[in-house]
Amino acid sequence: RMATAFDLQIGSLNLRLFKPSLEAMGGWLDALNGDAEDNEASELQTWINPWDSGLFSHMCQWDLTGLRVLDVGCGLGLAGVVAGLRGAASVCMSDRSKTAVELALEACRANDVTAEVNGQVSDWADPDSDPAPAGTVDLLIGNEAVYVCQAIPNPSDSKPEAPDHHSVRGGQSYCASAASTAQ
Template sequence: MTEISEPHGQLTVTAAGRSWTLERPADLESLWQSMDEDDPEAEEHIPYWVELWPATLALCGWLARQELAGRRCLDLGCGLGLSALVAANLGARVVGMDYEQGALHFAARNARINSVPSPLWVRMDWNKPGLAPACFDRIWGGDIFYEQRFFEPLENLLLCSLAPGGKVWFGDPERTVSSTVWSRFSRRGWRVRNQSREVVPFDQARMTVNVWELSRPLAI
């Protein structure tokens, strides 16, 4: 899979066997520089969502190899929407969830641009999720354990929202901050498997990404 940056806030990427055009307002560096440094909440709204991260690209390849048609799916931190669009294109019933309204705006635009049946885009904080119990067959997210404080709320969300027999997939680069996450899930009774390891080109470099699969604990 190859990512190509283009002018005017647009990306073209090949993933899951087809080409995608993704609009965004600007790149991360430009938006970051325009943020108000005196805003006490600025750190909570760093626009990471405008980038297409290697973990998302690896996840898209993994999703393309799964049976998703008709399944109820949740994309955690959907960003520009690519992995949600890949799943929707495969016939899944997808909810794309993000904390940033700007991300959802562009994700919806990208669904229209790529002629994909639009997922349901939902603005929600995973610290305070408003999801029905056991409502998703598949849940995934790309590169979302970049802070250790996210572990507890995300596990609580999974325990509530994953249906019996459901699976969770996390695309995760080999970062120090997330290296202990998988053993932590395992100690809490989750079945954890490393299903894929892929080297993804990114920003004139290469990043190793693992796709981890979690299934519901034997006892909760």
């Protein structure tokens, strides 16, 4: 079995999420200890567990009925699942990690998200891997999606923004990130 289920309560929502099983992580940890560069392994620490965030407590109160939502850096899919349960018409789970996207989609199924859901392996800092062209999304959410300085276009900027190719025409973007020294 490649995934392990766990339950999490966010506000009044009781959710089921999935993270890689110890068996799946074993190969990644071996890659970390070796000379091979394995992106899944090197990024494992950033998405394997849900991070505390005030975004979820706010999202549990939002009416997202009919909105098209893009969850950038979806990780285990928590923000996208909440969006789907709050009435979004569609949710796109996007992450650099193929495994993260797969687990986020599994979380949508397990939580009976009725929105149209799809997943895209995409690096939001790369304009050539845009998961949702501008104008096709009403709400972009990014929860704890930036952990390393290289992910921010201008690290010296005190208010980094998503690259221009992720503009949400006529919509809104919400990104939350805790202060972290992870590099």
